[in-house]
Structure formats: C-alpha cells, structure tokens
Amino acid sequence: MAEGVTFTRAFAALQKAIGIAQKRHELISGNISNVDTPDYRAKDIDFKTAMAHALESEDSLRLARTSEAHMGPNGDGVNGVNGPGPVQETGEWNGYNWVQIDREMVRLMENNMRYRTATELLLRKIAILKEVIREGGR
Amino acid sequence: MDFLMAFEVSASGLYVQRKRMDVIASNLANIETTRTARGGPYRRKMVVMSAKPMGEFDALLARKVEGAEIDDVVEDNSPFRKVFNPSHPDADKDGYLLKPNVDLMVEITNMVMARRAFEANLAAIKTTKQMVLKALEIGR
Numbered sequence: 001m002a003e004g005v006t007f008t009r010a011f012a013a014l015q016k017a018i019g020i021a022q023k024r025h026e027l028i029s030g031n032i033s034n035v036d037t038p039d040y041r042a043k044d045i046d047f048k049t050a051m052a053h054a055l056e057s058e059d060s061l062r063l064a065r066t067s068e069a070h071m072g073p074n075g076d077g078v079n080g081v082n083g084p085g086p087v088q089e090t091g092e093w094n095g096y097n098w099v100q101i102d103r104e105m106v107r108l109m110e111n112n113m114r115y116r117t118a119t120e121l122l123l124r125k126i127a128i129l130k131e132v133i134r135e136g137g138r
Numbered sequence: 139m140d141f142l143m144a145f146e147v148s149a150s151g152l153y154v155q156r157k158r159m160d161v162i163a164s165n166l167a168n169i170e171t172t173r174t175a176r177g178g179p180y181r182r183k184m185v186v187m188s189a190k191p192m193g194e195f196d197a198l199l200a201r202k203v204e205g206a207e208i209d210d211v212v213e214d215n216s217p218f219r220k221v222f223n224p225s226h227p228d229a230d231k232d233g234y235l236l237k238p239n240v241d242l243m244v245e246i247t248n249m250v251m252a253r254r255a256f257e258a259n260l261a262a263i264k265t266t267k268q269m270v271l272k273a274l275e276i277g278r
Contacts, residue, residue, distance in 0.1 A: 048140070102156060106149035106263060110142045113270045120274045 014122045016054040020047060021115040027087065028108045031099050041098045042091035044107065047114060050086055143192055143203060144266040150190070150205030151259035157208050158185045158252045162245055169240045172228045180238040182214035214239055 027043045034040040091098035140146075161183050168180040189204035216239045224233030 100153055102152035103149045106145050106152065109263070109267060110145040113142055113145075113267065116271070117274060 008125075010125055011122070013055060014118050014125070017051060017118040018115065018122070020045060020050045020054065021111055021118060024111045025108070025115070028104055028111060031091075031104045032101070032108065034097070035099050035101050035104075037097055037099075039097055041089045042100075042104065043087055044090045045087055047111075053086060142266075142270070145263060147192060147203060147205045148259045148263045148266070150207060151262075152256060154185075154187055154206040154208055155252045155256040155259065158187075159249070159256075161185050161211060162249050162252060165238075165240045165245050166242075166249075168238055169242065169245075171238055172226070172235065179218050179236050180240070182216075182238060182240045184212050184214055186210040186212055 024045050024047065027045065031040075031042045031044075089098070091100060091103075094100065165182050171180040174180055186209045187206050188209035190207045192203045192205050218239050219237040220234050221237055222233055223229055223235040226235045229235040
C-alpha cells in the first residue's frame with residue numbers, strides 16, 4: 001500500500017486487521033457448517049499472533065531488505081494471511097468431532113466485533129481525510 | 139488483556155453448562171438402570187468444575203479473569219435405593235432390588251440451575267456485545 005502523508009501506516013494496519021478478521025470468519029463459518037462432520041477438527045487463527053506477524057513482516061521488510069540477496073522475514077506473504085497463515089487446529093474432542101458449537105458461535109461474534117472495530121476506525125480515518133480535502137479546497 | 143476476552147469467558151461458561159446438562163441427561167436416562175458394565179446399578183454422576191485463567195501469565199488482569207472448565211466427572215458414592223421387588227431378575231435372595239442413587243428432584247433442580255446459568259452466560263455475551271458496539275459510537 002502507498003505510504004506517505006495521506007496514507008499513513010494506520011491504513012495498512014487496519015487493512016491487515018480486516019483481512020485477518022475476514023479469514024477468521026471463513027474458518028469459523030467452516031467450523032460451524034462441519035458441526036456434524038465426524039472427526040472434523042475445528043480451525044482458527046489467533047488474531048493477536050496473526051496481527052503481530054503481519055505487522056512484523058512488514059516492518060522487517062522495510063528495514064532489512066537493502067539487497068535482493070536478503071531473505072524475506074518469514075517466508076510468507078506480507079499480508080500474513082494470504083501466505084501460509086498461522087491457521088491452527090483447535091477445539092476439544094467431544095466423542096464425535098472437535099467442534100463445540102457454543103464456542104464457535106461466540107467466536108463468530110467476537111470476530112465480528114473486531115471486524116466492526118477495524119472498519120469503524122477506517123471510516124473515521126477516511127472522514128478525517130475528507131475533512132482535510134473539504135477545508136483545504138475552500 | 140484482550141478487549142474481547144469477556145466473550146471467551148462467557149463461551150467457556152456456555153460449554154461447561156451444556157456439558158453439565160449431558161451428565162444430568164445421563165442420570166435421568168438411567169434412573170431405573172440396574173445393570174451396568176461394571177456390575178450393579180447405575181451410579182449417579184456429577185461434574186466437577188474448575189476455574190481457568192484466561193490470558194497470558196504475565197498480564198495481571200488476565201490472570202484474575204478466569205473462565206470455567208470441566209475438571210472431572212465423578213460418581214456419587216451415596217447408597218443405592220433399596221426397593222422390595224422379588225419378581226425382578228436382579229433382586230437379591232431376600233427380594234430386595236438395588237436401584238440407582240439418582241434422585242429425580244435433585245436432577246431436575248440441577249437441570250433448572252444449568253439452564254439458568256446458560257441463560258446468564260448468554261445475557262453476559264449480549265451485554266458485552268452491546269457495550270462494544272456502543273463504544274464504537276463514541277464521538278460520532
């Protein structure tokens with residue numbers, strides 16, 4: 001993403017947060033649809049770890065890659081999600097599979113809150129930009 | 139400390155109460171069972187719960203906030219019910235039959251409590267959600 005005075009790092013961070021929340025939503029929805037699948041293992045991403053991962057890889061990319069011969073930070077994509085993201089198998093064996101429906105439903109909602117928070121922050125950031133454009137054009 | 143930790147805590151409460159319901163259902167289903175794999179009548183089972191710290195060990199609040207988890211399922215060692223029923227194949231030589239130590243009233247009471255606790259956790263989730271959404275509206 002372009003960086004400078006207008007598009008600050010906050011945009012990049014929020015973009016990543018939304019990306020991770022989206023990916024998590026997919027995984028949790030998958031878990032819920034497989035609530036009756038025998039031996040199914042629930043999957044999830046630890047939001048905090050994924051976020052730290054995404055930000056860290058971006059940082060080290062900018063700081064350390066002074067030569068083409070340098071290796072990438074973690075071998076995966078800058079986004080941390082599009083690469084081989086840190087998807088973990090979670091859940092507890094319930095005698096049938098590894099999905100606990102109440103846990104998954106709550107996680108779905110928790111993730112939804114994260115998504116809404118990130119989009120809200122993004123909207124407000126854009127509102128500030130709009131304000132600057134409007135006031136500056138007078 | 140995660141700002142959405144309350145969801146995970148409430149989820150553990152939901153799960154524990156639902157598992158408690160499993161055990162209550164087992165007790166109710168076997169209220170008249172006189173034959174088990176171990177021999178003898180069915181023994182009433184109980185869930186033992188323990189508190190589980192939610193977050194990283196270094197964070198103070200995360201250590202204090204605890205979710206619930208099932209520690210063990212134990213058997214109730216109180217004596218079996220003894221009823222006189224000489225025609226039953228499992229009756230002893232004096233005609234007495236040992237029946238499970240499951241008390242219907244106790245099970246029903248526990249069932250109501252599990253249900254209410256489940257609902258309380260749902261209410262907590264709902265409130266947390268509303269609080270987060272309201273916080274997002276600050277300054278709008």
